[in-house]
Structures are given as structure tokens and as C-alpha cells.
Amino acid sequence: MQARTALIAAILSATIAVGIVAADVAWGLEVHIDTQTEGGWETVASSPQGESHAYERFPHGCSGPDLRVRVDNDKPFGDTFDIRISYWDPVAERTQVVLDETWSLDAFEGRAHDFTIPDEAFPERNETEDPKLFGPHSLTIDVRVDEQFLGPCVQREAPQ
């Protein structure tokens, strides 16, 4: 193999490797957690961007009891993944599983699951989280989509 050919092949291989990774990162699964407000659905947390903006939206950084988990497949090809939604019920002292399924999405397809945390699951006093930050009557939900994880808090009253 001539030197010039080898150099071109090396550059091409590196470009393909970096390009594949960049495309996968850009075209991935996006997970959003929306809460029902008076003005409609508003996003409280997203992945892979993280949850930091949740605390900028609501007073205690929590969503209301009416939630929607949206998964958007931004890739130009289909994907199959496991999704699990659960929360620790501090009143019943057990893990409540809301959803535990395997979803298949086509290219650029999205899917959502709506659910409501029942009133009786909210504690009178939140002993595990900082009440100043999360509110006195709140719990956290556990949303796992493949390798992504979101764990926003949920309070009994819907945010204004």
C-alpha cells in the first residue's frame, strides 16, 4: 500500500468513526416528562439534556400528579427499547410500577404514556427529600428508557 493511500484511508476511517458516533449522539432517543398545567402540557424534565431546567420552571422543581412520559426516536431508523416507570410509595412503603414494557418506534416516531399518581400515595410529610426544594407533599418517580434515567419529583397539587 502506498503511503498516500494509507494516509487517505486513515483519515477516512477516523472520519467515519467520529461521524458515526456524532450521528448516534445527535440522533437518539429523547425522553420528556410533561406535567398537566392550566395552560396545557409543560415539560418538566428531558433526557439526555438532564433535569436542571426543571428547577427553573416550578417553585419546588416538581411536576403535578398528572404526568406524561414522551419518547421521541430522532434516528432515521427504528429502535426497540425497554421503558419502565415506577415510584416509591412512601405511604404503602412499596414500589409501584406504572409501566414496564418494550416499545418499538419507527424512524422519527414518538410515543407517550399518560398516568396519574393517586392522592393516597403522597405523604403528609416528605421525609426523604428537602421539603424547601421539593415541597412538603411530594415523591419522586423513576423513569428509565434504555440507558437513560429521569427522576423528577411529583407534588400533590399541579403547578400554577
Next chain:
Amino acid sequence: MKERTLHGSLTFLGFIISDLAVLYFAIEYMPLVSDWTRVIALIFLALMFAFLGAYLRQTVLGEPFFEGPRLRWLRPAVVMYLSAIITGIAAEIAFLGLDGIDRPLKILLSLVVGIGLIIAVATRHRKEGPEARPDQQA
């Protein structure tokens, strides 16, 4: 024996840094990209190292670090080949860790690729004839 200690040390450092980057990508980068993306990217990274080694071998950049007859084989191209081997091993480990393929198929494909590689190189080596040993080269 004339020794290029600084050149060899810096090359060895570059070798360690680049291979650590590859291993970090292969292991720690798991949550951000899919398994297949990781496997394919590692394969192309291994090819990149191999092609860079082929490039260095044929240029003045690929001069050996040591002048003595015993260590003339140690040159930047060989370091690149070693990096290609390590990256290839990481790609194989990532491939064997894939969930979407049956285990017998993964084993069969790995054997086909591994044995095929050996036979292909041996066949090409026989056609081209053995190369002169480094200490016999001008």
C-alpha cells in the same frame, strides 16, 4: 548503541494516551451511544491505527528508535500496529457484549473473522515473498 530515549518515551506516552482514550470510549461511553455504534466506531478506529502504521512505515517518520540490530524493529509504525491490535480487541469485546445477536452466531462470526484474517495474511505473505529482516535491511 545510539538511543533515542526522548523520542521513544514520547512515542510510548502517545501510545498509552491514545489507547486509554480508546478503552475509555469502549467502556465508559456506553450510555450515550448504541452498542452497534460503539462496535463499528472501534472497528474503524482500529483500521485508522493500522493505516497510520502503514503510512509511517513508508515515510521518514517511521525510522526506528534504536540503531542496534536487535531493536531496529521497534519504530512508530509498530506502535501504531499495537494500538490497532488493542483497539481491535476492544471492538471484539464490545461485539461479544451485544445483546441483539445470539451467542452461537457471535462465536461463529468471531471465529470466521479471526481465522480468515490469519489465512488472508498468510496467503498474501506467500504471494509477496518473505520480507528481509530489519537487521538485514539497508
